Amino acid sequence: MKPDLRSAWENNVLVGDGAMGTFLYQKGFPVGISYEELNLTSPEVIEDVHRSYINAGAVLLESNTYSANYDKLSKFGLEAKVADINRAGVRIARRAAGENGYVVGAIGSIRAGKRANLSSSELKKFFSQQIAALLEEAPDGIMLETFYDVEELHLALKAVRKLSALPVICQLAVDDSARTLDGLTLPEAFHILQQDGADVIGFNCNTGPNGIKRALATLQGKLVLPVSIYPNAGVADYVDGQYRYGASPEYFGQMAPVFADMGSRIIGGCCGTTPRHIAEISAALKGYVVEPLPEPASVSAVERIAVQEHLADDEGQGGGEPTLVDLIKERHTVIVELDPPRDLDIAKFMKGAEALRRAGADALTLADNSLAVTRMSNMALGHLVQARTGLRPLVHVACRDRNLIGTQSHLMGFDALGIDHVLAVTGDPARFGDLPGSSSIYDLTSFEIIRMIKQLNDGVAFSGKPLKQKAKFVIGAAFNPNVKHLDKAVERLEKKIASGADYIMTQPVYDPELIARIAKATEHLDIPIFIGIMPLASGRNAEYLHNEVPGIQLSAEVRSRMAGLEGEAGRAEGVKIAKELLDAATTHFNGIYLITPFMFYDMSVQLLEYIWEKQGRKLSPLFR
Structure with a gap:
């Protein structure tokens, strides 16, 4: 019998899957449709993508439900199918994962980095509706991913914790500024999310391996939880009418042990990554022995990183x-x-x-x-x-x-x-x-x-x-x-x-x-x-x-x-x-x-x- 998800990442570095949306795009599915609707209309396509990642060495699959919330689905006239799409997403991933794989219900940011005119009560309602549907199919955990500000991620995490004690992975989208969109440093953000009940905190999307490495470096000596890493395959380029990503599978393989040495316990890929990227990560981590995370001096001592060296004095302000x-x-x-x-x-x-x-x-x-x-x-x-x-x-x-x-x-x-x-x-x-x-x-x-x-x-x-x-x-x-x-x-x-x-x-x-x-x-x-x-x-x-x-x-x-x-x-x-x-x-x-x-x-x-x-x-x- 496989261990529960918390025990699994405590003793191993888990290999996650790669991109769903950009992989479907490469397969010929156009931008502008709901990829989540494919859970109902073409479940065999989604299951085939999941299986390709399992065959490449992934042991942790995300359900194809990133944008399966009321707000996003309503743009396609699918708001009445929130529950059906989310439940189907977990079922499909479960079939592909088999007995030895893990499935997390994926929930993406609704604001997506924009200051949309959605109230906190609306966000809570939409998150709770999606979470409840995912939980009906008993996933191994929940992944909250691509959140640009801690405020929205805090709301989503609180909504999960009201409904379930399952493991929750929280992932921020940051760039080389190592700050969230609402201006928090990463130690501050991690401290807040830990207090809210996150089990793993990490990064995905928005930047490639090097950018995430720099962000992760700001946390050295301050980590209090395992970290998850899902970089993009570099920066997208638009060539001959198609989006292309330049970071090679081999490069991802080289970076995987680096991330593991920095405290990562889940490593996968985001936009532009394919089963080949995941295969290289899996091969690079074969036989990797994890070490306990270093004990931080004190959680309560997490404080703002000084940025005064970046700021000019206010000359003559007084x-x-x-x-x-x-x-x-x-x-x-x-x-x-x-x-x-x-x-x-x-x-x-x-x-x-x-x-x-x-x-x-x-x-x-x-x-x-x-x-x-x-x-x-x-x-x-x-x-x-x-x-x-x-x-x-x-x-x-x-x-x-x-x-x-x-x-x-x-x-x-x-x-x-x-x-x-x-x-x-x-x-x-x-x-x-x-x-x-x-x-x-x-x-x-x-x-x-x-x-x-x-x-x-x-x-x-x-x-x-x-x-x-x-x-x-x-x-x-x-x-x-x-x-x-x-x-x-x-x-x-x-x-x-x-x-x-x-x-x-x-x-x-x-x-x-x-x-x-x-x-x-x-x-x-x-x-x-x-x-x-x-x-x-x-x-x-x-x-x-x-x-x-x-x-x-x-x-x-x-x-x-x-x-x-x-x-x-x-x-x-x-x-x-x-x-x-x-x-x-x-x-x-x-x-x-x-x-x-x-x-x-x-x-x-x-x-x-x-x-x-x-x-x-x-x-x-x-x-x-």
Whole structure:
């Protein structure tokens, strides 16, 4: 009788199988189909692949269920067959493994390295559904593979542990940065997963043997569990319409004893590997005698690997211009929004920026294509404002328009230009703007983009790689208090603060009583709030904002006062109402966020003058 899986890897190096997807691709099955559906439609094909690996020397097979979860299968209309596909996958692998082989139920990452808009509860649900189906066929263990961030792997592992005590192999996809996508070092990641109940932790995909060797080297002396290794066959190349991998079977054979010497107890292959690669691994490990893993000094002593040598000192950080967060602790501080133009003429915009500087604005904030309407880049205008007027730019960064690559690139550009105040926003859906056929990206939620910007401040890229210097972003978050249940909105705000927000900017408020309620509801928060005040330009403007713009509500009194007013009369009454709101706002808050309507910057100038007169602040002649 064969030993159980835990005993097997304790005393031997187990040879795993190789790739399923890329091997099927080489056999002529096209990209773009569900390879997992073949468990039902062509089980003999899948069994033949499994047998080829067993014949090559593998003793541990993964079921063909990597993407057999509800989310992935739904893209092929197969969401109703999650259980059938997973159960069939284990049965097929079991037939191929025979009496002496082991079968683990394979579960892949659902996010797959993307910040998909899937909640934790959805991920738990999808993982639990797949795990339950796999367990019905009694595999020898579960393999959680190709996870880019520990957060998602933690959820999957917890889901397994709620349903089973079977052995669990957890595999991360990392590159030569030796960090996870959420910025954890490998010792940190291994420690968390060990505490969660992992039996084996290792690496697969994303890199070849050399990259995984470098990652594994960072763990020497810190290993507390056996390791599994499933490298790609090098980097894929696209030649004559086909993907090809260059790492030879012989090379895999040479690397297998190296991995075993470094503590690996399971060694197989991922993308691009074939039965020939597995045969070379098996031959190289024949007769290999394992030695006990070295005892670590202390599990609790696992700590962050210092990356300070990769980071440049923050030269002059303490002696530069105070941030808005610093200013607001000392006095009332005013941010003024001026929308970037919708055409190529920036003359009026720059004239407005200069007028606001002279009136004493502490920062000029620029939206990122608000309401999904195409406007000039706020990066370009922010730089021009800073260079030509000396006024601090505060730029909005929307999740809608850029994927993860573009978002980090955009932020790196801001850092290079010295633009360090940002407001992280979700962004209105593209279909409601002036180009409704364009795509809304939303790789990140507003919570995630705050956390990722904060990660840049730690000197860590979105990919988890260390950067050569730290960013210095001061990160704002948006808050809509114009809701029925203010307490629920504050709870959401607390999550943004927990993600790393340094200050808050609200949607415009048109009710003094609501301003007082906001102050009461947020008095426990320890970061500053800038209350949004937007003067109304006309009666039509008031009705449009109240009825058609998300997140804005006007009181009945304000709508009545603005009714029928247009032109100068409308703007004059709008400024009068805004001054009354400022009286309430400055009583409760040091932060004011003035929003300029329709480039009528003279309205914002009047409000700035009113604020400073009320506060008894005399501007330096330099402002004039």
